[in-house]
Amino acid sequence: MKKSSEQLPIYSLQSFSSPERNTQQFQVEIFDANRHFSVKYPHRHDFFEVLYLLKGSGYHVIDGNQYEIKPPCVFFMSPGQAHKLELSLDIDGFIFIFTSDFYQLNRSNQNSLIEFPFFYTIHQDNPPLLLSSENDIRFLELLFRQSIHEINHTGESSPEMLRSILDLILTTCAARYPTHELLKNNRKGQIIVKRFFHLIEENFQRNLLLSDYARLIGVTPNHLTQTVRQLTGKSSSQVIKGKQLLEIKRLLFHTNLTVSEIANLLHFEDQSYFTKFFKRETGSTPLQYRNNASK
Numbered sequence: 001m002k003k004s005s006e007q008l009p010i011y012s013l014q015s016f017s018s019p020e021r022n023t024q025q026f027q028v029e030i031f032d033a034n035r036h037f038s039v040k041y042p043h044r045h046d047f048f049e050v051l052y053l054l055k056g057s058g059y060h061v062i063d064g065n066q067y068e069i070k071p072p073c074v075f076f077m078s079p080g081q082a083h084k085l086e087l088s089l090d091i092d093g094f095i096f097i098f099t100s101d102f103y104q105l106n107r108s109n110q111n112s113l114i115e116f117p118f119f120y121t122i123h124q125d126n127p128p129l130l131l132s133s134e135n136d137i138r139f140l141e142l143l144f145r146q147s148i149h150e151i152n153h154t155g156e157s158s159p160e161m162l163r164s165i166l167d168l169i170l171t172t173c174a175a176r177y178p179t180h181e182l183l184k185n186n187r188k189g190q191i192i193v194k195r196f197f198h199l200i201e202e203n204f205q206r207n208l209l210l211s212d213y214a215r216l217i218g219v220t221p222n223h224l225t226q227t228v229r230q231l232t233g234k235s236s237s238q239v240i241k242g243k244q245l246l247e248i249k250r251l252l253f254h255t256n257l258t259v260s261e262i263a264n265l266l267h268f269e270d271q272s273y274f275t276k277f278f279k280r281e282t283g284s285t286p287l288q289y290r291n292n293a294s295k
Contacts, residue, residue, distance in 0.1 A: 009043045013097055025102035026162055028147040031095040033087075042084040042254060048119065049077040049097045050169060052144055054137075056091030060084075062126040063246065072137050073128040074173055076118035080201035081126070082250060094144035098166060105163065114194040115187070116170055117179045120201075122193055122231050124242075129177050136176060143169050189227045192217060196228060196236070200243050207244075207267035210236050245281055252290040259286045 013027060029035065031051060042061070051060075053071045060067045060075055061084040067075070071093070077083060079100075103113055114120050118129070131137050147165050150158055195217050203213075213236070214221040225236045232239065244266065251262045263274035278286050 011043055011045055013045075013047045013099060024159075026096070026098040026151075026159070026166070028094065028096045028144065028151050028162070030148065031093045032091055033089050035095075042082050042250075044080060044082050045077060045097070046079050047097050047099050048079065048103070048113070049075075049095065050173075051075040051077075051093065051095050052140060053091065053093035054141065055093070056088045058085065058087040058091065060128070061086075063124070064249075065125055067126070067128055069128075070130060072131040074131070074140070075128045076116075076126065076173075078119045078198075078201070094141075094148070096144065096147060096166060096169065102159075103163065103166060111191050111195070114198060115191065116174050117177050118173065120194040120197040122190060124197070124232075129173055131176070133176075136172070140169065140172060143172075189231055192219060192224065192227045193231050196224065196239070200240060204243050204247060205266055208240075210240065213240075241281060245278070248278060248286065249289065249293075252286055253293045262286070 013025065031053070052074045053069060055071055056069065057071075058069045060069055062075075062077065063081050063083070069087070069091075100113055104110055109115075118126070131140070143165055147162060147169075150161050150165065196213055199213055199216055210224070211221050214224045217224060219227075221236070228234060228236045228239060234242070247266060248262060251257055251265070257265070259275065260271045263271045266274075268274040268277070275285055278284075278289070282289060284292070
């Protein structure tokens with residue numbers, strides 16, 4: 001893919017919706033070689049995505065992690081993540097995309113989305129849910145097909161019905177998704193860490209301090225660091241640095257932005273400090289990384 005002179009493209013939900021439904025906060029449709037939308041890869045979303053694949057093969061690269069597509073399987077993506085799909089022509093399945101506002105409407109628990117184990121994952125990976133039970137496979141297919149049927153109706157009850165079906169899809173997948181025992185027994189800690197990840201995704205370009213994130217979450221910096229280390233094995237500072245490095249590598253590899261432009265974009269003090277930071281963390285300068293990655 002030819003490098004862009006700009007950042008990775010960010011697609012809103014409207015990019016995937018038909019013109020007559022471009023004000024909706026959700027979209028459900030069949031995902032195959034004939035799907036109506038066309039996008040550039042890699043790219044980001046500003047919405048949540050559930051991709052249920054029943055046939056085909058290929059690879060799904062999410063934030064630099066490559067996963068082989070082995071249907072039937074379900075992939076989950078959170079806002080801000082960058083991904084790339086390499087698909088066979090016989091790919092077949094369903095896609096449900098939605099905004100946080102759509103799912104959270106009328107919910108008293110505003111953490112309900114990030115409580116699912118596959119959104120803003122604690123270990124910052126996105127392995128798909130591999131399905132083996134015929135009952136689960138058929139049930140999820142039925143839910144997606146019912147969603148498509150419902151979305152084609154214009155009745156006022158349609159969004160509420162879609163919201164209920166979506167909740168059933170997510171709840172079913174969460175019940176089958178493998179979760180480490182430590183995470184099951186530390187729900188409060190999970191919420192703190194996931195809110196931290198969410199805030200980093202929203203604010204990484206501002207180059208905020210650890211104390212800023214702790215204040216936004218409503219905990220002390222020490223408590224945030226202890227919780228993050230307990231559940232991820234990393235310090236809070238390491239997580240922030242990891243996000244910065246991931247963004248720098250994306251921009252070096254996928255765009256033609258200069259090192260100085262990237263440093264300015266990510267609010268580093270100056271190019272010299274930016275270069276020293278990158279070399280200290282990776283062992284190579286930004287230009288060396290760009291040259292090696294393009295070989």
